[in-house]
Amino acid sequence: MAMTDSEINQYMIAALAEAKKAAAIGEVPIGAVVVHDQQIIGRGYNLRETTQDATQHAEILAIQAACRQLGTWRLEDCSLFVTLEPCPMCAGTMINARIATCYFGATDPKAGVAGTFYNLLEDTRFNHQVAVVPGIQAIASAALLQDFFRAIRAKRKAAKQAGQTDRNQV
Amino acid sequence: MAMTDSEINQYMIAALAEAKKAAAIGEVPIGAVVVHDQQIIGRGYNLRETTQDATQHAEILAIQAACRQLGTWRLEDCSLFVTLEPCPMCAGTMINARIATCYFGATDPKAGVAGTFYNLLEDTRFNHQVAVVPGIQAIASAALLQDFFRAIRAKRKAAKQAGQTDRNQV
Numbered sequence: 001m002a003m004t005d006s007e008i009n010q011y012m013i014a015a016l017a018e019a020k021k022a023a024a025i026g027e028v029p030i031g032a033v034v035v036h037d038q039q040i041i042g043r044g045y046n047l048r049e050t051t052q053d054a055t056q057h058a059e060i061l062a063i064q065a066a067c068r069q070l071g072t073w074r075l076e077d078c079s080l081f082v083t084l085e086p087c088p089m090c091a092g093t094m095i096n097a098r099i100a101t102c103y104f105g106a107t108d109p110k111a112g113v114a115g116t117f118y119n120l121l122e123d124t125r126f127n128h129q130v131a132v133v134p135g136i137q138a139i140a141s142a143a144l145l146q147d148f149f150r151a152i153r154a155k156r157k158a159a160k161q162a163g164q165t166d167r168n169q170v
Numbered sequence: 171m172a173m174t175d176s177e178i179n180q181y182m183i184a185a186l187a188e189a190k191k192a193a194a195i196g197e198v199p200i201g202a203v204v205v206h207d208q209q210i211i212g213r214g215y216n217l218r219e220t221t222q223d224a225t226q227h228a229e230i231l232a233i234q235a236a237c238r239q240l241g242t243w244r245l246e247d248c249s250l251f252v253t254l255e256p257c258p259m260c261a262g263t264m265i266n267a268r269i270a271t272c273y274f275g276a277t278d279p280k281a282g283v284a285g286t287f288y289n290l291l292e293d294t295r296f297n298h299q300v301a302v303v304p305g306i307q308a309i310a311s312a313a314l315l316q317d318f319f320r321a322i323r324a325k326r327k328a329a330k331q332a333g334q335t336d337r338n339q340v
Contacts, residue, residue, distance in 0.1 A: 048243055049243075052237055053238070053243055054243040054244075054266045054267035055230055055233065055234055055263055055266070055267075056243075057266075060225055063224060063225065064225055067223045067224060073222050087265075087266065088258050088259075088265060088290050088296075089258075089261075089263045089265070089266050091259075091262070092258030092259030093224060095257075098224075110297060113258075117293070117295055117296075120258050123287070126280075126281060126287075127280060127281070
């Protein structure tokens with residue numbers, strides 16, 4: 001279903017709200033929502049460290065919630081909004097779930113496969129293609145990640161300096 | 171850890187046993203096991219139709235079980251055995267979980283990305299590479315799938331013929 005720019009931005013803002021929930025518990029802040037018939041039917045945020053489960057990315061959790069909501073693994077008329085370009089696992093899950101369109105925020109220079117290393121989603125050799133729309137709320141999405149990693153580096157630096165002070169006092 | 175051919179075959183036979191559990195409940199027969207320190211620490215078989223969840227492939231379930239078993243998302247010293255070449259979702263999950271080696275049975279001409287369309291697992295641009303060993307118990311793995319689809323076609327043909335007979339009797 002065609003969406004207006006305003007709707008697209010609102011759904012990505014909902015995905016950003018999910019990402020902020022991840023940041024609040026010390027997880028890399030990535031969030032996702034699945035939309036069907038102008039309704040958000042699945043939400044998810046990165047829970048890899050909390051669960052110690054490699055599969056618990058935002059997109060997977062949002063897709064699983066959407067499958068439960070619709071009672072089917074076929075999400076053919078659904079759009080997925082995610083704050084960061086998907087990795088191979090998440091792109092593959094979107095193909096398997098037959099998501100119609102993937103809107104993403106920031107590009108991922110380390111693992112992105114919706115245009116960066118590959119464009120798996122639009123590869124016509126697979127039995128389903130997911131249309132890709134990059135760059136939605138890209139600055140806000142990237143800023144969330146930058147702030148998160150900057151805070152981690154500052155914490156590590158402070159811990160290191162505290163350690164050096166301790167050693168000087170011995 | 172280096173394995174003997176005999177060990178490799180035994181683990182794939184364990185994956186085939188998982189695949190047979192899928193076939194028994196009408197799921198496409200694909201099975202997987204994760205091995206750590208000469209122990210199977212995760213098993214899984216395809217449950218997509220039963221669960222109506224697009225993520226429930228054999229490899230995902232075996233990896234999730236292994237993460238629970240070891241209490242970590244890092245499966246760095248683990249090998250994964252799967253009866254069919256992985257799809258993008260499952261290959262991506264192996265990269266994310268830092269699986270050391272993926273042994274697979276039959277190649278998948280429709281969705282394989284461990285050599286067929288791509289070799290995602292050994293792409294050095296990602297932050298982890300999974301060594302790929304294809305062709306383990308390949309004939310048995312392919313035969314399971316062929317038998318499954320042959321039975322489905324026969325069932326459909328019988329249903330169609332029964333339908334025609336019904337119409338002739340009307």
